[in-house]
Amino acid sequence: MSFEIAVERRLGDTRIALDLAGGPGLTALFGPSGAGKSSILNMVAGLLRPDRGRIAVAGETLFDSAAGIDLPPEHRRAGYVFQDGRLFPHRRVRDNLLYGWRLADPAHRWMTLDDAVDFLGIAPLLQRWPRTLSGGEAQRVAIGRALLSGPRFLLMDEPLSSLDMARRAEVMQVIERIRDALGLPILYVSHDRAEVDRLASQVVPLAPEGMADTQA
Amino acid sequence: MSPEEWQVILLSLKVSGVAVLLTLPIAFGLAWLLARGRFPGKLLLDALVHLPLVLPPVVTGWLLLIAFGPSGPAGRWLADWLGLTLMFRWTGAALAAAIMALPLMVRAMRLSIEAIDRRLEGAARTLGAARWRVFLTISLPLAMPGLLAGAVLGFARSIGEFGATITFVSNIPGETRTIPIAIYGALQIPGNEAEVTRLAIIAVLLSLGALLVSELLARRMGPGRSGHVL
Numbered sequence: 001m002s003f004e005i006a007v008e009r010r011l012g013d014t015r016i017a018l019d020l021a022g023g024p025g026l027t028a029l030f031g032p033s034g035a036g037k038s039s040i041l042n043m044v045a046g047l048l049r050p051d052r053g054r055i056a057v058a059g060e061t062l063f064d065s066a067a068g069i070d071l072p073p074e075h076r077r078a079g080y081v082f083q084d085g086r087l088f089p090h091r092r093v094r095d096n097l098l099y100g101w102r103l104a105d106p107a108h109r110w111m112t113l114d115d116a117v118d119f120l121g122i123a124p125l126l127q128r129w130p131r132t133l134s135g136g137e138a139q140r141v142a143i144g145r146a147l148l149s150g151p152r153f154l155l156m157d158e159p160l161s162s163l164d165m166a167r168r169a170e171v172m173q174v175i176e177r178i179r180d181a182l183g184l185p186i187l188y189v190s191h192d193r194a195e196v197d198r199l200a201s202q203v204v205p206l207a208p209e210g211m212a213d214t215q216a
Numbered sequence: 217m218s219p220e221e222w223q224v225i226l227l228s229l230k231v232s233g234v235a236v237l238l239t240l241p242i243a244f245g246l247a248w249l250l251a252r253g254r255f256p257g258k259l260l261l262d263a264l265v266h267l268p269l270v271l272p273p274v275v276t277g278w279l280l281l282i283a284f285g286p287s288g289p290a291g292r293w294l295a296d297w298l299g300l301t302l303m304f305r306w307t308g309a310a311l312a313a314a315i316m317a318l319p320l321m322v323r324a325m326r327l328s329i330e331a332i333d334r335r336l337e338g339a340a341r342t343l344g345a346a347r348w349r350v351f352l353t354i355s356l357p358l359a360m361p362g363l364l365a366g367a368v369l370g371f372a373r374s375i376g377e378f379g380a381t382i383t384f385v386s387n388i389p390g391e392t393r394t395i396p397i398a399i400y401g402a403l404q405i406p407g408n409e410a411e412v413t414r415l416a417i418i419a420v421l422l423s424l425g426a427l428l429v430s431e432l433l434a435r436r437m438g439p440g441r442s443g444h445v446l
Contacts, residue, residue: 103349
């Protein structure tokens with residue numbers, strides 16, 4: 001089991017609830033906007049605390065309300081790729097890429113800056129400021145930053161939604177290569193059926209009311 | 217310019233510089249608390265910080281006199297423990313200037329702290345940074361232009377401080393006679409128009425320069441910082 005998630009959280013009027021047991025590869029959370037997909041990712045990353053439940057990834061428990069376990073985000077080793085890239089505007093691309101790498105335990109690093117730069121084709125961007133990047137460039141840098149932090153798993157929140165068609169194909173190929181070549185468990189959020197069908201090993205629909213069932 | 221006028225200008229710079237340096241960490245702490253904190257009495261703290269902005273300066277000076285005079289609670293404590301007297305001393309002028317500058321400094325800093333995209337802080341946490349490291353590597357650098365702008369603004373306000381200062385520490389040459397107090401004193405005696413004009417020009421230049429620097433800092437948020445991330 002890669003992702004074992006059974007959580008509940010009330011946010012305003014909506015109740016977000018999910019019971020999911022993900023296999024290897026890419027598990028896609030699929031549903032319309034407002035269904036709480038991003039909130040689920042934030043709970044797995046440790047940025048949003050569930051009201052109750054349990055979250056475990058690849059056998060390690062990250063959160064368990066019954067057992068009183070709640071690892072802080074910096075100890076969860078999540079590689080989180082946000083919808084908007086969320087690069088640090090006051091650091092050049094190179095320093096954005098190395099932010100998590102420098103903080104990671106050397107034993108946990110499984111990629112060097114050179115590896116990541118080659119893998120993502122971002123060598124010409126290293127000295128640039130984030131605000132000068134196109135959407136596709138920024139998203140590739142964001143993926144590189146997440147990979148370089150030595151994560152045990154990846155969380156991807158609609159990483160293609162801010163991109164035009166040409167950039168989408170490019171970033172989608174990168175995600176397929178991560179899925180196939182690196183073998184990291186990926187929890188992927190999207191509202192686009194075609195995208196999910198192409199990338200996902202397993203699709204989990206998430207309805208606005210919140211109850212979702214796993215379908216292999 | 218006469219040696220007395222130079223003395224006035226240098227004293228003004230010293231008083232304002234010390235006032236701003238001492239207030240800087242306090243103002244930043246208050247700005248952070250007001251921008252991010254959620255605690256009972258926040259509204260009251262906000263009002264207290266802004267009080268010197270609306271209170272008649274002479275009242276602020278009188279309150280300082282009561283608190284920091286030789287028989288005041290704070291004044292006695294400072295004299296007993298640190299051997300420090302503030303009344304009629306340049307240090308007292310610096311204290312008065314600091315209190316009058318505080319609201320402006322807190323305002324500028326608070327705005328820049330509130331403008332920080334907190335999602336960037338969350339992103340840094342997921343990359344392995346503990347809270348204190350997020351503060352030092354993300355929040356503080358992003359708030360820096362506002363912090364500097366607040367300091368420059370506070371400096372300009374300190375240069376112009378008059379009411380609380382003359383009430384608290386009076387008009388003593390070489391000790392508490394800053395630019396505005398020297399101008400006021402010179403105006404009391406006929407025939408000092410030239411001195412008044414020179415000092416007034418200096419005051420205008422210093423204030424204008426500080427405002428321009430503060431505005432530039434607030435606008436030019438450092439390379440790569442302006443505009444949106446995506």
